[in-house]
Amino acid sequence: MAELHVIGEILDAVGFTEDGLSCVWALKYGGGWRVLEGSVSGQTQIAFSSASINATFAHPIDIHLCTKSIQGWPKLQFHVWSSDSVGRMRIAGYGFCHVPTFPGEHMIECAMWRPLGSAEQEMRRWVLGSGIQVVDTDVISAPFDRCRLSTVSVGKLRLRLSVILRHFDKFDVEY
DSSP states (O other): OEEEEEEEEEEEEESOSOOSEEEEEEEEOOTTEEEEEEOSEEEOOOBOOSSSSEEEEEEEEEEEEEESOSTTOOEEEEEEEEEOTTOOEEEEEEEEEEOOSSSEEEEEEEEEEEEOOOHHHHHHHHHHSOOOOOSSGGGGGOHHHHTTSOEEEEEEEEEEEEEEEESOGGGTOOO
């Protein structure tokens, strides 16, 4: 079977207006894939960016997968949360990125977005700390479903991923 190793880290969040950010991540992949080792989901610590505009996470990712098919190539899905001064958590952004399909080290900037509500909903978001959330998380990485949502860009998540491919040449897969 062909193998894929993904080793790296979620570096930081850039450009968010909120502070006290944390990131929940999950690896999504097709039915032909199987995880051999590593965690397929995780959560960073809460990072405050008082000295800079970046919330630094330095959260490790280390996953080893195998596959018989390249369909359903893995992608990473992210939910960034913000914590206010009274400890309320609200969604700061959603995003996803495909795991690179060729070997080597990759610097990735994942654009983040959140649903845009009506004027009343946006006011409630700032005053009460509540906001619109995505109910079905599959919509985050499904472009055909997401295009029907009204969204606003909120920042970027930066990652450094190293990709190692093994035995793909035995299955006539070129990169």
